[in-house]
Structure formats: C-alpha cells, structure tokens
Amino acid sequence: MTHTVALECSDFLARYGPTSQAISCIRREEPPAVRSTLSAGGRNAPRQDRLAELRSDIRKLYTAGSPQDGESMPWRRPSEPSRSTWPGTPAGPSGVQVASRVHGIELNGRALDPAVCWTGSRILLHDLGEDNELRVTADCPYAASGEGLQRTVDPDGTVHLHTQFEVCAARRVFAVFDQPDLKAPLRLTVTAPDHWEVFSNSPTPRPRPAGPSTARWSFPATPPLPSYVMALVAGPFQVYRSQAVVRGRAIPLALAARASLLEASEVGEILEVTQRGIEYFSTVFGQEYPFAKHDQIFVPDLVPTAMENAGCVTLGEELLPHPRATEALRERRAETVLHELAHMWFGNLVTMNWWDDLWLKEAFATYWAAAAQAETVGHRRVWATFANGKKAAAYQQDALPTARAVCAPVPDTARAATAFDGITYAKGAAVLRQLAAAIGPEDFQAGIRRYFTRHRWGNADLQDFLAAMDHDRADGLAGWSEQWFRTPGHTTVRPDFDLDENGGYSRFAIRQEPGTAPAPLRDHRLAIGCYHLVDGHLVRTDRIETTIAGAHTEVPGMRGRRQPDLLLLNDDDLTYAQARFDERSLTTLREHIGDLSDQLARALCWGTCWNMVYNAEFAARAYVRMALSVLDREPDTALRELLRLRVAAAVERLVHPSWLRTGRRLLADTAHRLALAADAGSDHQLGWVRTMADAAVTRGQTAFLCDLLHHVQALPGLVLDAGLRWTLLRTLVVNGHAGTAEIEEELRRDQSAAGRLHALGVRAARPEPAAKEAAWQQLVSGSELPLPLVTALVGGFQTIPVGGHELLEGYAARYFEVIGELWDRHPYGVARRLAHGLYPRPPVGQRVLDLTERFLLRPDLAPGLRETVGNAGQTMARCLDAQATDLRSWQAHLPKPADSVVRLAFRPGAAR
Numbered sequence: 068m069t070h071t072v073a074l075e076c077s078d079f080l081a082r083y084g085p086t087s088q089a090i091s092c093i094r095r096e097e098p099p100a101v102r103s104t105l106s107a108g109g110r111n112a113p114r115q116d117r118l119a120e121l122r123s124d125i126r127k128l129y130t131a132g133s134p135q136d137g138e139s140m141p142w143r144r145p146s147e148p149s150r151s152t153w154p155g156t157p158a159g160p161s162g163v164q165v166a167s168r169v170h171g172i173e174l175n176g177r178a179l180d181p182a183v184c185w186t187g188s189r190i191l192l193h194d195l196g197e198d199n200e201l202r203v204t205a206d207c208p209y210a211a212s213g214e215g216l217q218r219t220v221d222p223d224g225t226v227h228l229h230t231q232f233e234v235c236a237a238r239r240v241f242a243v244f245d246q247p248d249l250k251a252p253l254r255l256t257v258t259a260p261d262h263w264e265v266f267s268n269s270p271t272p273r274p275r276p277a278g279p280s281t282a283r284w285s286f287p288a289t290p291p292l293p294s295y296v297m298a299l300v301a302g303p304f305q306v307y308r309s310q311a312v313v314r315g316r317a318i319p320l321a322l323a324a325r326a327s328l329l330e331a332s333e334v335g336e337i338l339e340v341t342q343r344g345i346e347y348f349s350t351v352f353g354q355e356y357p358f359a360k361h362d363q364i365f366v367p368d369l370v371p372t373a374m375e376n377a378g379c380v381t382l383g384e385e386l387l388p389h390p391r392a393t394e395a396l397r398e399r400r401a402e403t404v405l406h407e408l409a410h411m412w413f414g415n416l417v418t419m420n421w422w423d424d425l426w427l428k429e430a431f432a433t434y435w436a437a438a439a440q441a442e443t444v445g446h447r448r449v450w451a452t453f454a455n456g457k458k459a460a461a462y463q464q465d466a467l468p469t470a471r472a473v474c475a476p477v478p479d480t481a482r483a484a485t486a487f488d489g490i491t492y493a494k495g496a497a498v499l500r501q502l503a504a505a506i507g508p509e510d511f512q513a514g515i516r517r518y519f520t521r522h523r524w525g526n527a528d529l530q531d532f533l534a535a536m537d538h539d540r541a542d543g544l545a546g547w548s549e550q551w552f553r554t555p556g557h558t559t560v561r562p563d564f565d566l567d568e569n570g571g572y573s574r575f576a577i578r579q580e581p582g583t584a585p586a587p588l589r590d591h592r593l594a595i596g597c598y599h600l601v602d603g604h605l606v607r608t609d610r611i612e613t614t615i616a617g618a619h620t621e622v623p624g625m626r627g628r629r630q631p632d633l634l635l636l637n638d639d640d641l642t643y644a645q646a647r648f649d650e651r652s653l654t655t656l657r658e659h660i661g662d663l664s665d666q667l668a669r670a671l672c673w674g675t676c677w678n679m680v681y682n683a684e685f686a687a688r689a690y691v692r693m694a695l696s697v698l699d700r701e702p703d704t705a706l707r708e709l710l711r712l713r714v715a716a717a718v719e720r721l722v723h724p725s726w727l728r729t730g731r732r733l734l735a736d737t738a739h740r741l742a743l744a745a746d747a748g749s750d751h752q753l754g755w756v757r758t759m760a761d762a763a764v765t766r767g768q769t770a771f772l773c774d775l776l777h778h779v780q781a782l783p784g785l786v787l788d789a790g791l792r793w794t795l796l797r798t799l800v801v802n803g804h805a806g807t808a809e810i811e812e813e814l815r816r817d818q819s820a821a822g823r824l825h826a827l828g829v830r831a832a833r834p835e836p837a838a839k840e841a842a843w844q845q846l847v848s849g850s851e852l853p854l855p856l857v858t859a860l861v862g863g864f865q866t867i868p869v870g871g872h873e874l875l876e877g878y879a880a881r882y883f884e885v886i887g888e889l890w891d892r893h894p895y896g897v898a899r900r901l902a903h904g905l906y907p908r909p910p911v912g913q914r915v916l917d918l919t920e921r922f923l924l925r926p927d928l929a930p931g932l933r934e935t936v937g938n939a940g941q942t943m944a945r946c947l948d949a950q951a952t953d954l955r956s957w958q959a960h961l962p963k964p965a966d967s968v969v970r971l972a973f974r975p976g977a978a979r
C-alpha cells in the first residue's frame with residue numbers, strides 16, 4: 068500500500084516578528100521519507116522584544132560558526148553563549164539522523180547550497196537582514212522508536228501516525244526553533260488518504276479532495292505554542308464526538324482509538340471525566356479552557372503514558388486493556404486524563420522558560436489531577452493513593468546520590484529528558500501540597516490565579532511563580548523556596564520522647580535527620596496523629612498540627628498526653644518527609660494494621676513500613692507476612708493492588724535469597740486461596756490469578772495454572788483472554804513445563820500485534836542459555852528498536868526460575884561492555900529502557916556493584932547513562948542491605964534495625 072501524506076505548516080516563527088511562513092512536507096510511505104519546506108518571513112507582525120536579541124545571537128553564531136561546531140553542539144539552554152537555535156534539521160541527542168536529505172534552502176529568496184550551509188544538525192546562515200524568510204525543503208525519515216512522527220503498521224498493513232515531540236523531536240519532522248520559550252502559532256495543512264481521520268492542535272477542518280483517494284485538511288492557525296506540544300495524528304481511527312458545556316460555552320470533544328479498541332462504556336466514562344475536569348479547572352484557575360476543542364486519541368507505540376499536545380492529547384493503548392479495565396486501572400486512566408487536561412493551563416497556556424522549570428507544568432498537573440479526582444473519588448482516598456504510590460517512589464529516588472532539586476539546572480536537552488522523574492512529578496506535587504498547608508489553601512489558590520493572569524500565552528519561571536504567590540506576604544517565600552525547590556533529598560522525622568510512670572509523655576519532641584543521601588533540614592508544617600485501640604478498632608483520638616524546624620523540635624502540646632497505641636507523624640500527609648514508628652506503634656501495627664479504619668492513615672502506615680523495609684530498618688519477610696495476613700480484608704482496591712505488587716517486589720528483591728522460594732510459595736498459596744474466594748469475575752480474582760502466575764514455584768501451583776490455561780479447571784466468571792493466556796503460558800515456560808511448541812501454538816491463536824510481543828517475551832523467558840542469548844543478541848545488535856519490543860524482550864530475558872540465576876550470570880560483565888555503545892546508538896527512551904532494564908538483577912550482588920563502580924569511573928559516559936547505571940547500582944546496594952537485615956531478623960527471630968553491611972564506594976553523581 069502506498070500513501071502520500073503532505074504537510075504544510077505556517078506561522079511557526081511569528082513571535083520573531085515576521086509572520087507568514089510555510090512548511091510543506093511531502094511524505095511518501097515507500098520509501099519512508101518526508102519532504103518539508105519551511106519559509107519564515109512577512110511584513111506586518113508586531114515586533115517582539117526578544118527579536119533583536121535573538122537575531123544578534125544568530126548573527127554572532129552563524130557568521131562565526133563552522134559545520135563542525137554545529138554537528139557536535141547539543142541543544143543548549145537559551146542563556147548560554149553557545150546557543151544555536153536557528154531552525155534546522157538537527158540530529159537528536161543520541162545522534163539519530165533527522166533529515167535523510169535536504170533538497171533546498173532559500174534565505175530571503177536566495178538559494179543557498181545545502182552542501183555548504185547544512186551541517187547535518189544545523190543550518191548556518193550569513194547576511195541576515197532585519198526581516199528574514201527561510202525556506203527549507205527536506206526528506207525526513209519516519210520514526211519507529213516513538214520520537215518524531217511515529218509510523219505504526221498493524222499486522223494487516225493498516226497504518227497509523229502520531230507525533231511525539233517532547234523534548235525536542237519536532238525538528239525531526241520540520242525545521243523549527245525547538246525550545247519551549249520560543250512560542251509561535253502553527254498553521255498546518257495535511258494531504259493524506261481520504262478515508263483517514265486527521266487531528267492536530269486546531270479543530271479538524273472539512274477535508275477537500277486532492278487527487279485520487281486523497282484529501283487535504285487545512286487547519287486554522289493555533290494560539291502561540293511551544294514546539295513540543297505541536298501535534299499531528301492521522302490514520303483510520305474510530306472517533307466518538309461530544310461536547311463539554313461550561314458556563315454556556317460548548318467545547319467540542321473527540322475521543323478516538325484504533326478500530327474496536329474503545330467500548331461504549333469507556334467512551335462515556337472518559338468523556339464524563341473530561342467534562343468534569345474542564346469545569347473544575349476553569350473554576351479554580353480562574354481561566355476558561357484555553358483551546359478551541361479537546362481531542363483525546365489512543366495511539367499505538369506511544370513512548371510516554373500520555374502526552375499533553377495542545378488540544379490534541381495522545382494516550383497509550385495500555386490504558387485500554389481487554390477484555391476490561393480493572394477499577395484500579397480506571398482510576399489511573401481518569402487521573403491521566405485529568406493530568407493531561409491540567410496541562411492545557413499548566414504548560415500550554417503558560418509554558419516554562421526552559422526545562423529546569425519542568426516542575427512548573429508536571430508538578431502542577433500531578434497535584435491538580437489529584438485535587439480534581441478528589442472531588443469525585445473522595446479526598447482521603449485520592450491522597451492515600453498518591454502517598455503510597457507516586458510519593459513513595461519519589462522518596463526512593465530522592466534517596467539516591469543523583470537526587471536533584473525539584474528546580475535544578477538543566478544544561479541541554481539531552482539532560483532535560485532525565486528530568487521526567489518522580490522528583491519533578493511526585494515530589495514537586497508533594498511540595499505544592501506543603502506550600503498550600505504552609506500558606507493556607509485560599510492564598511495558594513489566589514496565587515495560582517494571579518500567575519495565570521500575568522503570564523497567559525507566555526512563559527514563566529520559578530521567580531514568576533513565587534512573585535505571584537508572594538503577593539502581599541510580609542515574610543516572603545524566598546527562604547521557603549530555597550529549602551523546597553532548590554535543594555535535593557528528603558529528611559526523616561522520628562518521635563523522641565520520655566514517659567512518666569502513668570504512661571503519659573513527660574517530654575515529646577520530633578527529631579529530623581537527613582535521609583540516606585545528604586539533605587538539608589527543612590521547616591515542615593505537619594500533623595501528629597494519636598490512635599488508640601477502641602473495641603478492636605484503631606481510632607484517632609488526638610491530632611496536633613505544628614511547625615518543626617531543625618534537628619530537634621519540642622512539641623509542648625504533647626506533654627502529659629497518654630502514649631497512644633499508634634503514633635503517626637505526618638498524619639494527613641501534609642509534608643514531604645519520611646516518618647518512622649516507635650517500637651510500640653510497630654508492635655500495634657503488626658497485629659492491628661487491618662483494624663485502622665481511616666483510609667489515608669492506613670495508607671501512610673503501609674507506606675512507612677515499606678520505607679522502613681527499603682531502608683533496612685524493618686525485616687522484609689515480616690512485612691510480607693503482615694501484608695499477606697490482611698490483604699483479603701483491605702477494602703481500598705488501589706491500596707490492595709499496590710500491596711500485592713509490593714509484597715511481590717519484597718519477595719523478589721528484599722528478602723534474603725535463602726527465603727525466596729518460601730516467600731514465593733507463601734505468596735502463591737495466598738493468591739490461590741484468595742482467587743478461589745474472590746467474587747466471580749471480579750478485579751480481585753483476576754489480580755490474584757496474575758499474582759499466583761508470577762509467584763508460582765511448586766508443582767501443585769503450576770499444575771493449577773496449567774489446568775486453568777487448558778480449561779481443565781475454571782474459576783467462575785474469570786475470562787481467559789489472550790493477555791491472561793500469555794501470562795499463564797509464561798509461568799509454565801519459565802518453570803520448564805512448556806516450551807517452543809506451546810509458544811508457537813499460542814501465537815497461531817493470537818496473531819495480534821500484542822500477541823507477537825507476548826511471544827517474543829515468553830520465548831526470551833525460556834530457562835535455556837540459547838533463549839537468553841537469542842534475546843540478548845536481538846537487543847544489542849538491532850538499530851531502530853521499537854520501545855514495546857524492547858520492553859517485551861527485556862522482561863523475558865530477565866525472567867528466570869527460582870535457583871536459575873546462573874542463566875544470566877555471564878551477562879553482568881557483558882552489560883558493562885556494550886551499554887555505552889547502545890546508549891549512543893538509540894534515542895533516549897529506548898536507550899534508557901535498555902540501560903535500566905538490562906542492568907543485572909539480584910542475587911548477583913557485590914560483584915555487580917564492583918563492576919558498576921569501575922564502569923562509572925569512565926570519563927566519557929553520557930550524563931544520562933551515568934545517572935541510570937549509578938542509580939541502578941545504588942538501588943541494588945539498598946536491596947542487599949535490606950536482605951541483610953532480613954537475614955539478621957530471621958537469625959534473631961525478631962525484626963530490629965541493622966547496620967548497613969554493603970558499602971557503596973561509588974558516587975554516581977560525582978565522577979567526571
């Protein structure tokens with residue numbers, strides 16, 4: 068099948084004075100290439116302040132520049148003298164080719180020789196005038212790894228396209244100033260097969276015939292946008308249209324996906340969340356929805372979970388699981404829809420100046436998505452999910468040597484890609500929650516409204532945000548901001564008290580100390596919760612809110628109070644600090660955590676126990692037993708789902724390897740029992756079957772799963788869909804009860820794209836050296852590897868049966884030999900998945916830490932690779948510490964804190 072898809076884009080550079088420009092790209096599917104023409108110029112646009120500055124920079128740079136400079140320069144932050152942002156067709160940070168051929172470059176009507184002025188990544192220009200018009204015609208390749216214009220071909224030959232530009236991949240589709248402070252309108256014309264649906268940032272216009280089976284869509288101009296949220300999505304999508312009516316204004320909504328992926332119930336649910344979100348955000352932000360419409364399109368092979376293109380959100384298909392979504396997934400999907408919607412204001416209406424203020428959009432989108440969801444799902448439930456999920460991950464990340472501040476310098480776009488992490492999203496959101504607690508929710512909201520009024524359609528940074536928040540505040544927020552936005556790490560708070568003879572506090576203080584990585588002590592507004600056992604329930608009898616500062620803060624309000632059965636520091640989760648339990652509280656929880664009826668408090672207790680396990684202060688097997696004993700009566704589905712994952716993670720990585728088989732057996736037995744007891748066809752039932760499949764280790768356990776797969780046994784209401792069948796088969800294969808023949812037979816049943824990926828993964832999971840070697844070769848020798856393929860292969864490769872670690876032992880050294888070259892060869896998303904996913908897993912232990920340390924001494928490592936490998940090494944060291952504590956607790960038959968037994972000599976951030 069051959070299609071022609073042509074793009075003409077206008078008005079990119081309007082902000083620089085001259086408007087009217089056009090890009091036209093002619094895209095041919097055979098061979099895959101884009102031809103693009105860009106022209107910049109015009110007469111009547113209002114001159115912007117930055118124009119003169121920009122032009123002089125360009126003049127300086129390009130009259131003095133040389134092709135070699137252009138080739139090697141990464142995309143720099145604007146304030147740096149080596150700035151080089153004239154529209155070009157530059158290579159990506161990993162050297163991925165952007166334009167396969169540049170046909171012509173015209174400056175102010177004068178043809179330039181591409182062989183001279185195109186460097187492969189930049190265009191060098193001389194003799195610039197006051198106003199300039201540049202026209203570039205180039206062929207650009209499609210993307211297969213997700214960044215740029217992704218082209219996905221279904222097994223039946225159907226083609227779908229979508230753009231993914233963040234951080235700086237717009238230049239892989241057309242010539243553009245690819246940085247967030249350079250906002251400009253976009254006008255796009257698309258020529259494509261006439262049966263396709265075509266979406267962009269502006270409302271989709273009525274197409275006009277443009278040849279046999281071909282049509283042309285001429286999109287109207289957008290408001291000023293940064294290039295990373297410009298978008299094109301095209302293909303034979305199935306579309307559902309509706310509208311949101313907010314204060315009399317009708318906003319068109321579209322929801323689209325590949326044919327038959329969306330079900331009517333999902334359409335209704337997602338559109339309702341969207342409508343509710345638009346109402347909520349327009350009210351609290353004091354600004355109406357900024358764009359003319361809101362499209363949400365589920366696309367294949369999307370690299371992030373979702374992307375907030377202005378008025379044209381893309382979402383990953385993993386949010387549409389079949390045959391049905393669990394309640395936990397539906398909540399996550401609603402949260403994602405609201406997160407991307409919040410970006411229409413935070414990011415798209417007001418954009419950060421540069422990537423060091425990425426939190427200005429991501430922390431806010433995370434925070435406001437939760438706040439909006441709380442309106443319907445329930446306040447304590449939503450913040451419980453946040454505390455135990457995203458925030459817990461941020462604590463872990465913030466304890467690594469590479470932890471950075473929420474607002475930290477990002478020198479170039481190669482580093483910008485590494486800022487999309489738990490620090491920016493979850494710690495950022497937690498810091499905003501602490502800000503609201505510190506200044507009061509009304510002042511917080513008033514500050515947000517001032518921020519939008521001042522900066523709408525423009526750019527902003529931390530100082531602009533603080534100025535909007537600081538309005539009329541005598542004390543100012545400069546010191547607060549320095550503590551919370553500018554310094555990395557978390558702190559830990561512990562109770563420190565004496566008791567009188569009646570069991571009351573004669574003295575009570577809160578001690579604050581740095582976490583495992585050095586961190587400055589902060590001022591916190593926090594709540595202390597006192598819980599007593601009353602008629603078999605743990606209920607809160609007192610709540611004392613206070614401000615603490617420094618290493619030691621006396622809390623006079625606690626003096627004289629009876630010591631509670633459970634003392635919960637940071638109750639209500641107001642601040643960002645890890646809390647610890649005293650001995651009595653820990654003892655209470657081991658017996659009674661299931662009797663704590665408050666959802667948020669229970670989530671915080673589970674989170675604190677997990678942090679203590681991870682920090683080698685509480686034995687992993689005690690945590691596992693505690694969770695297994697109450698999981699069946701945990702009413703919060705999100706918390707239950709999380710606990711199930713945590714127990715599995717604790718068994719795999721945090722218990723001592725000598726207890727791995729026992730832990731697996733206990734987990735699989737519990738899962739088996741709970742799957743049998745669960746309601747027919749419920750989420751629990753499915754979740755427990757999956758857990759059992761992941762943990763199964765005995766002959767009886769695998770035999771049960773085998774019977775399920777072959778319909779010898781059935782669980783009432785359990786739908787054995789293709790995904791679950793692959794999960795069950797994988798268990799049988801890993802444990803040596805099925806092999807290649809069964810995999811091929813399953814693949815004959817399931818010829819879908821997902822089925823092929825599953826087959827790849829299960830083949831790689833075979834417990835045979837040849838299977839591991841084949842997967843390894845595929846991963847290290849491929850060039851354009853699609854991300855889903857990498858994920859499937861890495862997952863299968865790393866899966867081994869209990870006791871089968873010798874299968875992977877030889878790959879630890881090989882990993883360090885090849886990973887540098889793999890990092891350079893692939894775009895960031897794939898490179899990171901390889902570096903992180905292939906890093907050797909426990910129980911290889913200390914030898915891998917030595918190899919890691921030696922690797923990090925290499926002077927030539929890319930910063931992102933250094934961070935990824937360094938953090939993986941640090942995480943493994945933490946696991947080994949936790950395992951040692953676990954072993955010691957077993958030997959002593961009591962859990963107690965242990966000294967660190969694994970010394971980490973390397974400091975991943977420090978090497979040069």
Ligand SMILES: [Zn+2]
Nearest residue numbers: 406410429432
């Ligand atoms: Zn986001």
